[in-house]
Amino acid sequence: MRLRSRDILLTAAVAAPAMLFTFSRMTAQAPRTPAQRPSWTVGSQGPLPEHAKFTPQQAENGGALFIQNCAFCHGKDAGGGETGPDLTRSKLVTGDKNGEAIGAVIRNGRLDKGMPRFSLSDTEILNLVAFIHAQQDASLSQSGNRRGVDESDLHTGNAEAGKKYFEGPGGCTQCHSATGDLAGIASKFSGLRLEMQMLYPRDAKTKATVKTKSGQTFTGTVEYEDEFTLGIRDSSGIYRSWPMTAITAKLDKPVEAHVTAMSKYTDDDIHNVLAYIQTLK
Template identity: 45%
Template sequence: MRKLTFVLLIAFFAVAVLRAQEGPPQGGAQRGGAGARAQKQAQAEAAERGRKTFVATCAGCHGEDATGGRGSDLIRSALVRHDKNGDLLSPVITAGRPDRGMPGFPLGEKDLSDIDAFLHAQIDLYDMHTRVPGGYPDDIPASRLATGSAEAGKAYFYGAGGCSKCHSPTGDLAGIAKKYSAPDLQQRFLYPAGKPSTATVTLPSGKKFSGTLLLKDEFTVAIRDADGWYHSWPLRAVKVEVEDPLAWHFAQAYKYTNADMHNLFTYLETLK
């Protein structure tokens, strides 16, 4: 769990770093790649060091997660939220708040900035809106999700679910639990998005075109053929047959019960 939290911190710290900058982001092209990653990594490491210092020094009053206890909740602290690089926080840590019973802690600059990094990462963790891109819950351990019955899941796989018509635990699904994080595995068996449909378009002349379906709305059909060329036609002028490799998953998504989901996941999780 600690390791997972750490991973999360890295992810959210990047967001924090971006947000903390004043004005529009500067020159993306050069700054993107390696430099940004190294900065993220450094921030995450600082936050992790800060966490250790915090647990040892501050957690007694403010709680291990900084949500408070004997001392105040630092996630909801206006002082921490308005702090920039320790400008507000560090003086409070070093001088204490004698009037409120907080002693001063004679920490060095590095410890102070690490604690600052930890607290801002912690705030981002709490503030995170899960539908923000990159906010996907990859930190949930398989043990927490595998609350169903592997037996019932297996029965569903070979029975009511009809999964075994296309999939096999020793074939395409062999070792599947190792390939994906637990939440990814759960999401992918519910609906493994990303596989495009193929279409065969028959023209009035009888000529047929096949390829990857790019668009089919009320008016237009468009494909990319095997040679990579794009074609489109007004829908009313042609006959279109679409083959959707996910059609079964799409229909099934609306049939799963909550219990089916947990049982099937618990079964799939055994395929290591």
């Protein structure tokens, strides 16, 4: 069943009349509460997060769906409301490339946290994803009215605690070493760019093994990927692409575990780890 605002209003009316007031007020003006915004996310410096290219039509259709289903919690522009966080500053949205992370939240909800579950078609979900990414890109590229962390936010962490976290509960050493691959990372990137790189490493390559219907096999790194098309470049530099329907593909995305993990850390963990990473000059 598709959850519409009316259903929520009805539920809310039965459950708690006070909430009905809140919801209708939000529908009217979608106010923002700064306290609800995550205290850190990517800033507007540096390049925008990478994600699949969506058509303006997808974003437009998604905008209509968003107004219908999501806006009374997340605000009309996805900038946050009283009962839903600002999606333009969401780490999860930043890490999402093609709807895999956003789609999962929409389909499963987070019922214990007040995010309902929606049954929408794949196309509808992709349209919503297109809209949310477009809103985030627009918000991150706004100059003057800069949103996202301040440079000074980057110095609030505790490097010692960050080191402990890195080596312990953060599980970072499963894949990284401060004296190996991350040695000198703070000389390569600084400030918000470093944070961004930690949050969403841009250059990480996905490897693909593609099998065509006629039984040929190709391997390479993924250069283009959306719902319908996969394009890879092989080791000799040749680019090939196929409609998804013509192939079976096995993708190896080493960075996925990293991005998934990043969205689970608390703000404190992130600040501390960032403070630690900043010492790796």
